[in-house]
Amino acid sequence: MNFIIKTFSELSTSELYQILQLRAAVFVVEQNCVYQDIDFKDQKALHIFAYKENEIIAYSRIFKPGDYFSNASIGRVVIKKSERNFGYGHLLMSASIKAIKSKFNLNTITISAQQYLTNFYESHLFKQVGESYLEDGIPHIKMIREKDA
Structure with missing residues (x-):
């Protein structure tokens, strides 16, 4: 699988549309979670x-x-x-x-993980930090990956 990395301004309108459609299909429809996906952070990412x-996909x-x-x-x-x-x-x-x-030449990474995916992220060397919390009505946990094993 070949991954593409682009800034917001490099995304074509078709790519942006497909990305937003995928995010809405999973995070809004499949997970039945009404939340503001368009958060003005895409421009920094x-x-x-x-x-x-x-x-x-x-x-x-x-x-x-x-x-x-x-x-x-x-x-x-x-x-x-389906994938x-x-x-x-x-x-x-x-x-x-x-x-x-x-x-970024960095190793330390923080994520806000959906709690049911904790084992998945742990397999990528992330460790739980603190207690679980609700984010948009879904249990999440802060996780940090400090370096490779």
């Missing part, structure tokens, strides 16, 4: 995504320190529902971590 048969956005958390961060990690269970989520996280290292 680097967007990481991959296509399968001309359709974006994997996406995340990364931030340098201070743009979301005090550390670099990864967010909006999403795989199209799950093929390992694409792991490939996406690896690409996102690699992008933070190459673009």
Whole structure:
């Protein structure tokens, strides 16, 4: 799977439309969560995504320190529902971590993870920090990845 990394201004209108459609399909419709996905943070982010048969099926956005958390961060990690269970989520996280290292020269990464995905993120060396909390009505946990094992 080949991942593309672009700034907001480099995204084509078609790419942006597909990204927003994927995020809405999963985070709003599938998870039945009404929340403000368009948060004016996309303009600060680097967007990481991959296509399968001309359709974006994997996406995340990364931030340098201070743009979301005090550390670099990864967010909006999403795989199209029909494309799950093929390992694409792991490939996406690896690409996102690699992008933070190459673009920002950093190792420490903070995420706000949906709590049911804790084991997934732990497999990428993230560790839970603090107690769970509700974000948009969904249980989340702050997790930090400090360095490679």
